[in-house]
Amino acid sequence: MKIQASRQLAVGSSIAWKALNDSEVLKQCIPGCEKFELTGEQTYAVVAAVRIGPVSCRFTGRVVLSDIVILKSYTLNFDAQGGIAGFGKGKSEVVLIDNDSGCVLQYSVESQVGGKLAQLGQRLLEGAAKSIADDFFKRFDQTLKLQAGVIEQEPTSARIALGGGIGWVCIGLILATVAVLALVN
Secondary structure, eight states: OEEEEEEEESSOHHHHHHHHTOHHHHHHHSTTEEEEEEEETTEEEEEEEEEETTEEEEEEEEEEEEEEETTTEEEEEEEEEOGGGOEEEEEEEEEEEEETTEEEEEEEEEEEEETHHHHTOHHHHHHHHHHHHHHHHHHHHHHHHHHHTSSOOOOHHHHHHTTSSOOOOOOHHHHHHHHHHHTTO
16 A cells, blocks of 8 residues: 655644654554554554454554654654554655745655455555544644644643544654554554
């Protein structure tokens, strides 16, 4: 499966970069993410609970960052296992480009899935990946705006309605996780 897209962010690349490299921000923003922890140099352990069509499972995986150009881009290599539901692996490239409105985050994801996930079909997997990415970016954009002081934090009840916290591929993982979530979160 291949996905390419871009998102306009309301903040500059330095703020977006910091958030993209903050494991707590990513954990809060990735739908279903239970764990996103640094385990080694540029390596993260990830756990996410995902439902794609009729398949629900808990994926455990790893994301490794490479080709890092600070404040500009990186590549995420990922793999995840979901038991009988299957597995996912692939890579995602993330690029930040400053503009007058903040910055654009461009990303591409190439992934492979196996097991029951592979039996769901391309259309269902792509739909799930788009939904997960949309949810992630909504949370990530909200987090960036809060960090930049563009908006004030919402009351606790509003945050709970957004899924237990405001916040972001592995955008690195979201991308990796979109891929891993489309194949894993």
